[in-house]
Amino acid sequence: MKAALVAIAAAGEPSAADFKKILTGLDQKVTEVASTGGDSKVATALREFGVLASKAAAAPDPAAAADNTAFEKAGANITAACKAAGVSVTF
Template identity: 60%
Template sequence: MKRFRVFSTMLISASLMTLAACGGEDTTTTAGSTPSATTASSAAASASSAPSASTGTTAAMSDKELCEAVEKAGNEMRPALAAAMQSALQSGEEPSPVVFKEILTGLEQKITKAVPAGANSEAATAVKRFAAEAAKAAAAKNPVDASENPAFEKAGADITAACKAAGVTVNF
């Protein structure tokens, strides 16, 4: 069973690293560095406590603007996620549930703030659904396992499709 978990973790890690590499406009690089789980934890904590540029959004926000805000939140989350996965792979241990809880909670908070009050477009609905799934995964005993469920994956695919229709490429 342990062998399967390690293989599963490595496969998920490779997938997430690929998605992180496809992020696009992320200008920060960490070439040559190997961040620890502590770094990932502090990065996730600072990301979730940082004020969002999307705070105070209004219903006049377009789907494109919403998707751009969601893309920004995803791009801000990816370095902490990549660092956590890299740390787990290097140590040969299971990923830390605490770190993933912080990452998912920060992502959920940021994308929830991005949705204007009363918004009910396809993109807004997809973002709300994904935020709810991220919150459920973060609240689970093991956020890694909880984020591997079909509802979470479908919510991510729905955001990707809705934002693509709005002219913004996101990968969740």
């Protein structure tokens, strides 16, 4: 996923298809990680973020759909849940 992000960024202004690809990949990765966490707060926060990423990816303008307070809050929830579990991340 990192290589795809770097390639998209290097190509210039990302298209709606680029954002869809990024958000779909993000949903897949966080959902995969969440599936290993049971009912922990980290897993719950990751699942919430994945749902929002999936919804944004399906929108006609994925970038605009992801630019909202719910998506931002979901990222903050991941950061807070990880911190409470002793892991330092910034989402």
